[in-house]
Amino acid sequence: xxxxxxxxxxxxxxxxxxxxxxxxxxxxxxxxxxxxxxxxxxxxxxxxxxxxxxxxxxxxxxxxxxxxxxxxxxxxxxxxxxxxxxxxxxxxxxxxxxxxxxxxxxxxxxxxxxxxxxxxxxxxxxxxxxxxxxxxxxxxxxxxxxxxxxxxxxxxxxxxxxxxxxxxxxxxxxxxxxxxxxxxxxxxxxxxxxxxxxxxxxxxxxxxxxxxxxxxxxxxxxxxxxxxxxxxxxxxxxxxxxxxxxxxxxxxxxxxxxxxxxxxxxxxxxxxxxxxxxxxxxxxxxxxxxxxxxxxxxxxxxxxxxxxxxxxxxxxxxxxxxxxxxxxxxxxxxxxxxxxxxxxxxxxxxxxxxxxxxxxxxxxxxxxxxxxxxxxxxxxxxxxxxxxxxxxxxxxxxxxxxxxxxx
Ligand SMILES: CC(C)(COP(=O)(O)OP(=O)(O)OC[C@H]1O[C@@H](n2cnc3c(N)ncnc32)[C@H](O)[C@@H]1OP(=O)(O)O)[C@@H](O)C(=O)NCCC(=O)NCCS
Numbered sequence: 456x457x458x459x460x461x462x463x464x465x466x467x468x469x470x471x472x473x474x475x476x477x478x479x480x481x482x483x484x485x486x487x488x489x490x491x492x493x494x495x496x497x498x499x500x501x502x503x504x505x506x507x508x509x510x511x512x513x514x515x516x517x518x519x520x521x522x523x524x525x526x527x528x529x530x531x532x533x534x535x536x537x538x539x540x541x542x543x544x545x546x547x548x549x550x551x552x553x554x555x556x557x558x559x560x561x562x563x564x565x566x567x568x569x570x571x572x573x574x575x576x577x578x579x580x581x582x583x584x585x586x587x588x589x590x591x592x593x594x595x596x597x598x599x600x601x602x603x604x605x606x607x608x609x610x611x612x613x614x615x616x617x618x619x620x621x622x623x624x625x626x627x628x629x630x631x632x633x634x635x636x637x638x639x640x641x642x643x644x645x646x647x648x649x650x651x652x653x654x655x656x657x658x659x660x661x662x663x664x665x666x667x668x669x670x671x672x673x674x675x676x677x678x679x680x681x682x683x684x685x686x687x688x689x690x691x692x693x694x695x696x697x698x699x700x701x702x703x704x705x706x707x708x709x710x711x712x713x714x715x716x717x718x719x720x721x722x723x724x725x726x727x728x729x730x731x732x733x734x735x736x737x738x739x740x741x742x743x744x745x746x747x748x749x750x751x752x753x754x755x756x757x758x759x760x761x762x763x764x765x766x767x768x769x770x771x772x773x774x775x776x777x778x779x780x781x782x783x784x785x786x787x788x789x790x791x792x793x794x795x796x797x798x799x800x801x802x803x804x805x806x807x808x809x810x811x812x813x814x815x816x817x818x819x820x821x822x823x824x825x826x827x828x829x830x831x832x833x834x835x836x837x838x839x840x841x842x843x844x845x846x847x848x849x850x851x852x853x854x855x856x857x858x859x860x861x862x
Pocket of ligand 1: 684
C-alpha cells in the first residue's frame with residue numbers, strides 16, 4: 456500500500472432502463488445529474504474538493520438536440536462550483552472506463568487529487584434527425600426524410616459493417632456458435648435474477664433510486680433494472696432471426712438500447728486517509744487498446760492481455776472478470792482468446808465472468824457501462840471479502856479499455 460495509490464471511495468449507478476421504458480423521454484443530463492450528486496453525497500464530498508469530472512457519453516445526437524458540452528452541463532446542473540474542470544469523453548462504449556483511466560493518470564501524475572469518472576446515455580431518447588444537406592440547404596420540393604442515428608449505430612453510413620454483424624462473423628471464425636451465444640445470454644438473465652434474490656442489487660450499494668417527474672401526479676420511482684427477463688424460453692430464443700445481417704446476433708443475445716448513468720469517485724490514498732474515507736478498492740492498472748475495426752469482439756482480451764503483461768500477471772491470478780456483453784459473442788470470443796483456446800480454461804474463465812449477469816440482462820446504456828462493470832465487480836469482490844478483478848469493454852470500430860482493481 457502506497458500513499459500515491461489511486462483508490463475508489465464511492466461508486467453508484469441508476470437502475471438501467473429499457474428502450475421503451477419509464478426513462479424513454481428523460482434527457483441523459485437529467486439521469487446523470489442525480490448520480491453525480493449521489494456519488495459525492497454518499498461520502499459527504501464537497502464538490503469544491505473535486506478537481507475534475509470526466510463524463511462519458513457517445514450518442515451526441517441525444518443531447519445535441521438540447522445543447523452541447525454535456526460534462527459542463529451536468530456539473531453545473533449538479534451544483535458543482537463554476538471553477539470545476541470537466542471533460543466530455545466519447546470513446547464509444549469504452550467512454551466511462553476511459554474516464555476512469557484518465558482520472559487514474561491525472562491523480563498518478565499529481566495533476567489532480569480527486570476525480571469523478573462518470574457516464575450516461577439514453578438511447579430511447581435519441582431523436583430522429585433531418586440532415587442540413589437535405590433540409591436546411593435543400594429540399595425545395597418533396598417530402599423530407601428523417602434519419603435514425605440509432606440504426607446500425609450509424610457505422611454502415613461510413614462504410615463499416617454494423618457492430619452486430621462483425622461480432623457475429625468473428626464469433627464463428629473463433630468457433631463460438633449461435634447456440635453458445637444464446638446459452639450465455641440466457642444465463643446472463645438467470646444470474647441477474649439470482650443476484651437480485653440474494654439482495655445484491657439493493658439500493659444504497661451499487662444502485663440508487665431515481666425519481667422521474669411526471670407532467671401530472673407523483674414522480675415514478677425507479678429502483679430496479681428494467682431489462683432482465685424472467686422465465687426465458689430457449690426455444691423462443693433459438694427461433695429469433697439475427698439482426699442487421701449478422702450470422703448469429705439476435706435481440707436475445709445482444710443487449711438492448713438502454714438508458715442509465717454511473718459515477719465513481721477516485722482519489723489518492725493519501726487524500727482518502729486525510730478525509731477519513733473508507734477505501735473500497737485500489738486501482739492497480741488501466742489499459743487502452745485498439746485493433747482492426749472488424750475484430751471488436753477480440754479487443755477486451757487484447758486490452759486485458761496488454762495490462763496483465765505490463766503487471767507481470769496472468770489471467771490465472773485473477774479472481775473475478777467482467778467483460779461487457781456488448782453481445783454474448785464479444786464476451787465469449789474474448790474469454791476464448793484469454794484461455795488460449797484451451798476448453799477447460801475457457802470454461803473456468805466463463806465461471807468467474809459476469810457472475811451477477813451482464814449487459815444482456817442489466818442493459819448497456821453505452822456511455823455508462825464501463826464504470827458500471829467496474830463497480831459491479833468491485834461490490835462483488837467486497838462481498839467475497841476481497842480479491843483482484845479485471846474488467847474490460849469494447850467500443851465501436853475496435854477500441855478497448857481494461858481496468859484491474861484490488862479489494
Ligand atoms: C438487437 C436489437 C436490434 C433488438 O431491437 P428490438 O427488435 O427493438 O428488440 P425487441 O426487444 O423488440 O425484441 C425483438 C423480439 O425478440 C424477442 N426477444 C428479445 N429478447 C428475447 C429473449 N431473451 N428471449 C426470447 N425472446 C426475446 C422480443 O420478445 C421480440 O419478440 P416479438 O417480436 O415477438 O415481440 C436492439 O436491441 C439492438 O440494436 N441492440 C444492440 C445495441 C448495440 O449495438 N449496442 C452497442 C453494442 S457495441
